[in-house]
Amino acid sequence: MPKLVLSGNSAQSYAVKLARVQVVAAYPITPQTSIVEKIADFVSSGKLDAQYIKVESEHSALQASLSAAGLGARVYTATSSQGILLMHELLHWAAGARTPIIMGVANRGVAAPWTIETDHTDTIAQRDTGWIQYYAESNQEVLDTVLQAFRIAEDPSVRLPAMINEDAFFLTHTVEPVDVPEQELVDRFLPPRPDIGVLKIGRRNRLGSFCGPELYMEFRHQVARAMEAAKGVARDTEAEYARLTGRDHGGALPTYRTEDADAVLITMGTASTTARAVVDTMRADGRRVGFAKLRRFRPFPVDELRDLAASVDRIGVVDRSFTFGAMGAAATEVSAALYGSSHRPLVTDFVAGLGGRDLDPASVRSLFEVLLSASPPEVSWPGLKTGEEVTTHG
Amino acid sequence: MTLVYGEKQLPPAPIATASSDTIQTASWRTFRPVIDLTKCTKCNICWKFCPDDAIGFDDRGYPVIRLGYCKGCGICAEECNPEAIEMIQEP
Numbered sequence: 001m002p003k004l005v006l007s008g009n010s011a012q013s014y015a016v017k018l019a020r021v022q023v024v025a026a027y028p029i030t031p032q033t034s035i036v037e038k039i040a041d042f043v044s045s046g047k048l049d050a051q052y053i054k055v056e057s058e059h060s061a062l063q064a065s066l067s068a069a070g071l072g073a074r075v076y077t078a079t080s081s082q083g084i085l086l087m088h089e090l091l092h093w094a095a096g097a098r099t100p101i102i103m104g105v106a107n108r109g110v111a112a113p114w115t116i117e118t119d120h121t122d123t124i125a126q127r128d129t130g131w132i133q134y135y136a137e138s139n140q141e142v143l144d145t146v147l148q149a150f151r152i153a154e155d156p157s158v159r160l161p162a163m164i165n166e167d168a169f170f171l172t173h174t175v176e177p178v179d180v181p182e183q184e185l186v187d188r189f190l191p192p193r194p195d196i197g198v199l200k201i202g203r204r205n206r207l208g209s210f211c212g213p214e215l216y217m218e219f220r221h222q223v224a225r226a227m228e229a230a231k232g233v234a235r236d237t238e239a240e241y242a243r244l245t246g247r248d249h250g251g252a253l254p255t256y257r258t259e260d261a262d263a264v265l266i267t268m269g270t271a272s273t274t275a276r277a278v279v280d281t282m283r284a285d286g287r288r289v290g291f292a293k294l295r296r297f298r299p300f301p302v303d304e305l306r307d308l309a310a311s312v313d314r315i316g317v318v319d320r321s322f323t324f325g326a327m328g329a330a331a332t333e334v335s336a337a338l339y340g341s342s343h344r345p346l347v348t349d350f351v352a353g354l355g356g357r358d359l360d361p362a363s364v365r366s367l368f369e370v371l372l373s374a375s376p377p378e379v380s381w382p383g384l385k386t387g388e389e390v391t392t393h394g
Numbered sequence: 395m396t397l398v399y400g401e402k403q404l405p406p407a408p409i410a411t412a413s414s415d416t417i418q419t420a421s422w423r424t425f426r427p428v429i430d431l432t433k434c435t436k437c438n439i440c441w442k443f444c445p446d447d448a449i450g451f452d453d454r455g456y457p458v459i460r461l462g463y464c465k466g467c468g469i470c471a472e473e474c475n476p477e478a479i480e481m482i483q484e485p
Contacts, residue, residue, distance in 0.1 A: 099407075204412070222401060
């Protein structure tokens with residue numbers, strides 16, 4: 001298996017080439033652009049036999065993608081931040097029309113104020129659209145998860161689109177060695193897309209369907225069932241991927257040193273690497289802490305969370321986004337999942353790392369200290385600059 | 395026999411298998427356009443501006459209102475240069 005030094009964005013592009021994607025429709029936006037640039041290179045040099053559709057906006061990119069996927073093509077697109085916000089209407093369309101598009105998203109904060117740095121608001125704001133959502137920790141995980149996502153999304157019992165999210169710059173523009181599987185191995189894992197054609201050439205049918213109150217709920221319930229089915233399909237898919245490549249990313253909620261832990265921190269994306277290291281440091285000091293990575297946000301891993309919570313009394317959730325007027329989405333959903341469990345640990349929401357604010361080991365360690373303190377706050381924004389100390393910017 | 399449809403009978407995705415041409419959509423019209431062919435110049439402006447597909451043509455090239463699709467919006471009457479179209483209230 002050749003090892004290449006790749007950015008997260010290039011890992012997306014190589015996965016697309018290995019998946020033998022047939023149609024790509026995309027519009028550039030920082031920090032995603034180099035994904036689709038690299039794919040354009042692959043297409044123009046004949047390394048990928050795909051139709052590359054240049055469009056005038058992200059909205060059109062997703063429309064072209066869902067039409068092609070509706071006809072049975074294997075389709076990929078990529079976007080970020082304001083771009084995925086512009087896609088919002090068609091994200092619902094893609095899921096409702098059961099088109100298994102795979103999309104890479106560079107997680108970047110949304111305006112105002114302008115930022116191009118890491119933040120999960122852009123994709124968290126899409127959690128109700130019916131897309132499967134993965135948040136990657138490393139460039140290797142990006143490549144592996146994109147390949148897995150095609151299998152999961154295209155499974156006849158799922159048929160839902162999926163987004164593979166990577167933290168802006170921390171992954172998109174940072175390079176590391178990545179095992180790139182051989183084409184022959186990927187072909188075995190991911191054969192051509194099964195014929196689950198929503199539309200068929202030569203038959204009178206179109207996507208712009210209308211439905212009255214007598215059956216609308218039933219179509220929506222089909223999507224709900226498909227999302228539930230995705231849990232089992234994902235488990236089987238990852239098991240087969242692990243058998244073929246030797247790499248297993250641990251499912252929807254991989255845990256680390258959580259057995260006998262007094263407190264567990266849940267993170268998404270690149271903060272996970274730091275949290276893992278901090279756990280090791282604190283364990284060496286005799287502190288009983290662990291961490292879990294919320295790798296898949298949709299479908300939400302309720303069962304895995306309840307298993308984790310069964311033996312833990314305190315859970316801290318790091319939200320790299322905020323739902324104004326409530327709390328962070330991950331903490332909300334963790335709390336909701338645990339309300340119905342037999343053991344209900346205390347849940348604390350840490351709103352942190354917004355707009356690229358660094359989550360270094362010291363700041364992650366301080367989250368553990370708050371979590372282990374006498375009465376941790378329900379929601380807090382640790383490290384917020386109050387202006388009471390003088391801070392020099394720029 | 396009453397046919398009951400539920401989730402089991404649905405297609406795998408919500409697609410339309412009939413064209414909207416086969417579904418009449420204008421039962422709720424209040425005003426209908428009536429064309430005075432003695433004034434009509436066959437300029438096709440009414441056809442061009444109709445936001446639906448409610449203007450057809452007869453074999454002499456004169457516009458014909460397709461009442462199954464016309465919602466009575468009156469745009470054709472407003473745009474008609476020789477003022478050949480009048481909106482008449484439905485009974």
